[in-house]
Amino acid sequence: xxxxxxxxxxxxxxxxxxxxxxxxxxxxxxxxxxxxxxxxxxxxxxxxxxxxxxxxxxxxxxxxxxxxxxxxxxxxxxxxxxxxxxxxxxxxxxxxxxxxxxxxxxxxxxxxxxxxxxxxxxxxxxx
Amino acid sequence: xxxxxxxxxxxxxxxxxxxxxxxxxxxxxxxxxxxxxxxxxxxxxxxxxxxxxxxxxxxxxxxxxxxxxxxxxxxxxxxxxxxxxxxxxxxxxxxxxxxxxxxxxxxxxxxxxxxxxxxxxxxxxxxxxxxxxxxxxxxxxxxxxxxxxxxxxxxxxxxxxxxxxxxxxx
Numbered sequence: 001x002x003x004x005x006x007x008x009x010x011x012x013x014x015x016x017x018x019x020x021x022x023x024x025x026x027x028x029x030x031x032x033x034x035x036x037x038x039x040x041x042x043x044x045x046x047x048x049x050x051x052x053x054x055x056x057x058x059x060x061x062x063x064x065x066x067x068x069x070x071x072x073x074x075x076x077x078x079x080x081x082x083x084x085x086x087x088x089x090x091x092x093x094x095x096x097x098x099x100x101x102x103x104x105x106x107x108x109x110x111x112x113x114x115x116x117x118x119x120x121x122x123x124x125x126x127x
Numbered sequence: 128x129x130x131x132x133x134x135x136x137x138x139x140x141x142x143x144x145x146x147x148x149x150x151x152x153x154x155x156x157x158x159x160x161x162x163x164x165x166x167x168x169x170x171x172x173x174x175x176x177x178x179x180x181x182x183x184x185x186x187x188x189x190x191x192x193x194x195x196x197x198x199x200x201x202x203x204x205x206x207x208x209x210x211x212x213x214x215x216x217x218x219x220x221x222x223x224x225x226x227x228x229x230x231x232x233x234x235x236x237x238x239x240x241x242x243x244x245x246x247x248x249x250x251x252x253x254x255x256x257x258x259x260x261x262x263x264x265x266x267x268x269x270x271x272x273x274x275x276x277x278x279x280x281x282x283x284x285x286x287x288x289x290x291x292x293x294x295x296x297x
Contacts, residue, residue: 024146025178056149056167058174087167095171 006031008038013045014115016108021053028061032068039075046115047072048108052083057092066100080104080111133158134192139180139208148177148189152204155191159200169202176206184208 005027007018015038020027035047049065051057069079080103084092092099105111137144137151152173156166173189180187187208194201 022146022149025142055153056170056174058171058178060174060178085167087164090164091167091171094168 006034008034010038010042010044011112012116013043014112015039015042015044015047016050016112017047018050019054021055023054023061025060028064032064032071035068036071036075039072039077044077046078046080048080048082048105048111048115050082050108051088052085054088055085057084057088057097059097062092062097062099066098066102069100069102078103078115080114082106082108082111132193132195134190136188136190138186138188139177139206140186142181145174145177145181149174151189152191152202155193156202159193159202161202169204173204176204180206180208 005020005023007016009016015035017031017035019031038044039047047069049068054061065081072079081099082105084104091097103111103114105114133155135151135155137148139145139148149170153166153170156169161169177189180189187206190205190207192203194203
């Protein structure tokens with residue numbers, strides 16, 4: 001419906017995608033196409049999916065995210081999910097949502113380091 | 128909102144109504160004093176059921192109402208549609224079974240304590256039976272684990288009801 005609701009920006013060789021808090025199904029479906037298109041256009045190494053604003057992760061959302069990660073992988077990229085809220089993580093686990101083998105990170109910083117291939121920062125740079 | 132029974136309903140006939148259903152349940156559950164985790168669980172379950180209504184029946188209605196018993200507060204969600212029905216209910220409740228190209232988790236997600244029925248007679252039968260089960264589990268949870276919320280989810284072809292009760296008022 002409103003696929004401009006998803007922000008896709010390029011940071012170095014990585015795409016940073018931020019999901020809106022309560023996206024409708026069309027917005028979620030549009031995510032896939034926009035991400036793959038951007039991967040191709042920017043020759044990106046990977047994708048960081050920031051879901052820190054997302055309040056509800058249901059089976060449709062989970063499936064789309066898993067599929068998108070697989071497609072990014074086929075294009076030679078890596079996907080990292082960032083910022084899952086505690087309540088969302090609890091619900092997803094208790095309800096048996098499967099997010100495949102997608103990597104996760106607590107912060108965008110850490111995900112960016114992982115994709116850009118930088119060594120792990122010391123514990124000092126915690127936030 | 129003052130204490131007492133409140134309720135509302137939402138027509139589901141467009142994709143965006145799934146979002147509306149989530150919002151309605153989030154507002155209701157928050158106002159009833161559910162914690163953020165329970166709110167998220169309720170909203171997620173509502174999202175699955177609202178999508179099922181839209182996807183398989185095209186249209187239907189979601190009704191919500193608050194419930195109160197002693198110090199317990201509950202939220203009941205009921206999804207009613209005139210959908211094509213579920214030929215094999217046991218199979219449909221299995222994780223990984225899908226006819227709609229989904230993950231097959233939608234029904235299984237709403238499963239704990241779920242009853243699904245094929246027709247109105249079955250629905251009534253299930254609801255009667257599970258009313259008894261609810262009372263039992265409520266009593267049990269009071270005796271054994273007074274702080275743990277008793278959760279019961281009811282799901283049926285013509286009437287899907289979800290009840291999450293919690294102890295204490297905000």
